Amino acid sequence: MSAKIPRDKVQDNTESMATTRRDFVEQQTGVRVEHVAHYSLQPESTRGNIEHFTGVAQVPMGLAGPLLVNGEHAQGDFYVPLATTEGTLVASYNRGMRLLRDAGGVTVSVVDDAMQRAPVFVFDDARQARAFGTWVEQNLDAIREVAEATTSSGKLLRIEQYAAACLRYLRFNFSTGDAAGQNMVGRATFAACEWIMKNYPGIRRYMLSGSMDTDKKHSLLNTLHSRGKRVIAEAVIPDRLLREQMGVSAELLFRSRQISNTGSFMAGAVNNGSHSANGITALFIATGQDVANVAESSAAVVYATLTPEGDYYFSITLPSLIVATHGGGTGLATQRECLQLMGCEGKGKVNKLAEIIGATVLCGELSLGSAVIAGDWVTSHEQYGRNR
Known part of the structure; x- marks a missing residue:
């Protein structure tokens, strides 16, 4: 029988337990994990973020910028921390930031904000389910009072x-303040569902999630109705700057965009852009976001x-950007520092972070799109992206 990983039921996130587990895994595998044992954070600070704390996985981080943001919450120049192991990524985003700064910056707007939990209620037939839907509206x-009693910051916007x-699927939509809010809305929706079960007869059963919240997977529903922040970043780039800095014209970029749209349509892609996941993931790791939300x-x-x-007018809409500046991994030592670098730590800063991420993504899209057309894509990876 395989040996169980050592665990302390009372105080498991401690240096002594981390050392015990590193010794254990060395005995079990013959591999000495000396690098994961080096960190500056306090093991106790990871409680609630990790189980069986053993060490850290270190990801290189680079700075890109200055990024000029013309937002409603983020205004001015920002230096953006990007944690990644992909060579050329930071250089590409930095190039896009330089171009858009010279063009006057990126205008960013947060136009919607909602986090969902979508329970499903089961009845004997469709008419019973329809009658239940009418009762929910009435x-x-x-229902809102019961749900909001479980949270100090969550508000039920609509169902x-x-x-x-x-x-009958009910998609509860909440505002969640500075938290990403999945756990918050799960707890609130559970309370509401339990109240519904006590007050409406004839329900066979319910499931807290019927998968129409599409948690940690993309859906067309999210594109249309939003999940998290709906962020729009846009800019007008003079043709002269595109020719000088990117080696492409505005007309050529536009023609290429039409070709890419056709390819995305044929592929059935959920994204007609180039690589928004790159910048978002790098910023998520750096700032302590739940990376699976990518x-x-x-x-x-x-x-x-x-x-x-x-x-060239260029824009990107991120319909389901899920970010937080409070709670989760945002309070860990290095992640907190990265948020502080952008003035995004703590309460009241989540829309500012969302705007910075939207602007960063636009810069990366423009840089890569130009590189593909100008023929710089492969050569830049040869120069920066090969770990020889």
């Missing part, structure tokens, strides 16, 4: 309803056109 205020067979957060809608003056 009792929305009571969407979807019918199929004898099932599955939803990297979905994007890119739109471009030529202005009457022949310049």
